[in-house]
Amino acid sequence: TAPGNESLTCPGCGLVSYCSQRHLEEDEDDHEDICDALKGVVELLGTKRAHDKAYLLGPDQWREFRLGVVNLCSKQLGRPLMPWETEVCLYPPHCATCHKFCTATERCLECHSISWCSSQHKPKQHSEHCRQLTLMRQILQRKVHVIKAPQLNDVPAEMYALFSEGGDLVTFSLLTEIATSPLTILQQLPNSESASVHIIGPEPHFEANNLSKWEIFLFNLLPSVSTLTLNFVGPEIGPLPPRKINKNGR
Ligand SMILES: [Zn+2]
Ligand SMILES: [Zn+2]
Ligand SMILES: [Zn+2]
Ligand SMILES: [Zn+2]
Known part of the structure; x- marks a missing residue:
């Protein structure tokens, strides 16, 4: 624009x-x-x-x-x-x-997301919102969208624990985004040879946006699982091709 x-x-x-x-x-x-x-x-x-x-x-x-x-x-x-x-x-x-x-009009030069019609209408309380919008902008501008999968041996009690050596806010946000769905169901899964998960009403931009995130987190944290079946149920995502995800032969 x-x-x-x-x-x-x-x-x-x-x-x-x-x-x-x-x-x-x-x-x-x-x-x-x-x-x-x-x-x-x-x-x-x-x-x-x-x-x-x-x-x-x-x-x-x-x-x-x-x-x-x-x-x-x-x-x-x-x-x-x-x-x-x-x-x-x-x-x-x-x-x-x-x-x-x-x-x-004038606009915020930090987040570039909001503008105002006159100097009297410059928003007074914008800083918190601005911080979030700026972060979103940085995420969208990020050239490399692939982030390295964290090596997990145990369920992290805190997302911060996923950072072994430092990390910027953009990486942290991306990690939070991909880790949220798999870590949410992790506690419910038996650490048996096979596991089947039904994800009801998945959002195309959230649960179903990145299938390998399920693999990365669940296989890493459930070493006994050799077969993991993910069933996405609902009209929101449209037809997804059946896809096999494999890691180390699993
Ligand atoms: Zn254009
Ligand atoms: Zn038009
Ligand atoms: Zn105005
Ligand atoms: Zn702003």
Whole structure:
């Protein structure tokens, strides 16, 4: 996106910006549906942009308002929104304080995630949120997404124990993210020759995002297990190809 470059904001919905005419055209097919739906919302609400009525709403109402836009768009299209469509509805360019639409504004130079329409609207309490957003940004910008599997001989009582020799916050967060699901079920598993786990309602971005994390943690911590069967049950992840994970012949 190119904040401040009004000429490359989508002329239909006015919510999505592009760095170049070429990228605007490339996105046209993907953007068309949500753009039409947002135009419908604008007609329904009688405003210039879909989120204009959210001006000065409190944080909870602002959140509800945006979810309302998601629902209205979904109704217009007669289908659930795709992830990128939901993002357009949930994160329009806006002032963090009054929610007024704004692109050519000041923004936080730490997290680059929030902006404000005028210096009076610069948020006063942003530091904790900023720290988390900055970390998220660092994680997304990280070039190497593979982190070395920790060598585990025992269940760590604390996640911090996974760091034998130092570690930065980004690595720590990534480790926490991958270790949470397997370590949650670890205590329930018998240390017998075979184990079968049913994961009900797995999220594509959480339990099912990285199958080898199950292998790394469970095989490492349950030395007697030679066969581990993971069953992901639920419509959320769509069809997953059956996949064998093996380590040291297991
Ligand atoms: Zn549009
Ligand atoms: Zn671009
Ligand atoms: Zn404002
Ligand atoms: Zn910030």
